[in-house]
């Protein structure tokens with residue numbers, strides 16, 4: 001029998017909690033309802049889940065083929081035999097090496113892996129251990145960011161491409177194998193349209209990626225910086241954001257095409273362990 005799924009919107013510009021569901025036991029009708037809710041609300045929260053890595057991978061695969069996780073800052077893979085699993089954690093393993101990435105500091109606003117030509121369309125983050133305070137994750141709607149732009153700024157963005165930097169991850173750590181530069185024009189990364197059209201909802205959205213070392217192709221550097229500053233001041237306004245205050249057993253699924261997220265810092269002496277998967281996406285289409 002299909003589970004009686006309840007979708008409760010957060011009341012913010014994005015996000016909904018999905019109640020009455022055990023993600024290990026989904027039939028097709030329940031999955032369809034979740035998929036619809038994900039497109040409608042961009043971020044979904046499922047509380048009280050009990051997921052092994054295999055369960056997380058199995059649920060994630062219902063959205064499509066999975067990406068392999070990027071390697072850790074120290075070049076190692078996270079979970080032997082499960083290349084789809086990325087661990088976000090500050091915890092050290094028995095060998096004294098971090099078991100995950102991003103440490104305990106702030107993870108700045110970003111879209112996952114958008115420095116690649118085909119960034120993931122979905123990310124799924126499951127809370128195994130959380131600190132008593134801090135480590136909250138904030139999400140911003142890039143549909144709302146676009147809608148909020150003054151008309152003159154919308155017109156200014158038309159046809160422009162922005163470079164999404166691949167030098168640093170959101171925790172500020174240098175990615176494995178990259179030589180850093182301070183000049184955004186020389187930084188590694190990929191150019192995407194500044195304004196994209198969501199391939200499934202058809203809605204226009206701002207596609208910024210991350211601020212550090214971003215560059216708008218073809219503009220003098222000062223002009224690129226000024227335009228990016230103007231766009232970023234709209235893109236992270238509190239009225240287009242929603243925050244998850246994590247509990248153990250939370251699974252958060254976000255549409256990585258039309259959202260950005262950031263994480264608050266927390267006490268480095270506390271433990272935070274999150275397991276993440278990502279669903280393969282396509283090149284973001286220009287609006």
Ligand code: SIN
Nearest residue numbers: 088107137170263274
């Ligand atoms: C991430 O940026 O993907 C991780 C967010 C978090 O740790 O809450």
